Amino acid sequence: MDALEExxxxxxxxxxRNDLNDKDKHDQLLSLIYVELRRMAQHKMSQERPDHTLTPTALVHEAYLRLVNQPDLSWxxxxxxxxxxxxxxxxxxxxSARSKASLKRGANAPHSHLIELTPNPGQDEDILALDRAxxxxxxxxxxxxDVVKLRYxxxxxxxxxxxALDTSPRTINRLWTQARAFLIRHMQ
Known part of the structure; x- marks a missing residue:
């Protein structure tokens, strides 16, 4: 068995094993998967707007903490x-996109006629449209x-x-093509 398979x-x-409540097991899991999680986050953050406040490291930590701090974990x-x-x-x-969009609309701040708010260019509206689709x-x-989530x-x-999904690349390619067409149609 090679190192990757191990x-x-x-x-x-x-x-x-469902014993991640044990701190040692929790730390062991994180050390084994951290590099892969960081790569996933870096890829995703490279598609975000350049002035995004989240970093790949923050995204990894937030996502991981949300998952492992749930009661009755069962993978x-x-x-x-x-x-x-x-x-x-x-x-x-x-x-994050919703929060930023809320800030663009004032986020319950007192409005002043002297201040003109101009939205920063970004992909927030696209992300929200993608989420709905x-x-x-x-x-x-x-x-x-699942194919879209793992690819995008x-x-x-x-x-x-x-x-990851225990299926053939040909099937995934077909599903990816169909999913993109569906999302484009529903985002317009």
Whole structure:
């Protein structure tokens, strides 16, 4: 068994054992997956606006803390965990976009006619539109939705998504094509 396969086995064992309430197990899991989580976050943050206040490190830590601080953690597999991480990163970025959009509209601040607020260029509206479309897609086809989350929000390749979802790259490529068409149609 090579080193990568050994690491995957350790991660799967830690996740499915359901004993992450033990600090040592929690720390061991984080040390095994941190590099992969950071790579996912860096990929996602490279697609965000340049003046984004979140850093990849902050995104990793926030997503990880949200997941492991939930009561009664129960991961069915490594795939299940990484899909949850991708979803958590997505939600964090959407919350950030909503917050920024709220600030653009005043966010309950007193209005003054002397101050003209001009929005900063960015992708916040696009992220919110994507979230709405992805929510609709998730209700219709969860596998296709998972493909989008892993490709777009986690930055995985077709082959990596296929491995994570235990299906063929050809199927993932087909689902990715269909999902993009669906999202584009629903975002317009």
């Amino acid at each position: 690491t995957r086995s350790q991660v799967t064992a830690l996740l499915t 069915q597999s490594r795939r299940h965990f990484f899909a949850a991480v991708a979803e958590s990163m997505r939600r964090i970025l959407i919350e 992805l929510t609709t897609l998730e209700q219709q086809d969860t596998l296709m939705s 929000f986690s930055g995985l390749t077709i082959d990596q998504v296929a491995m």
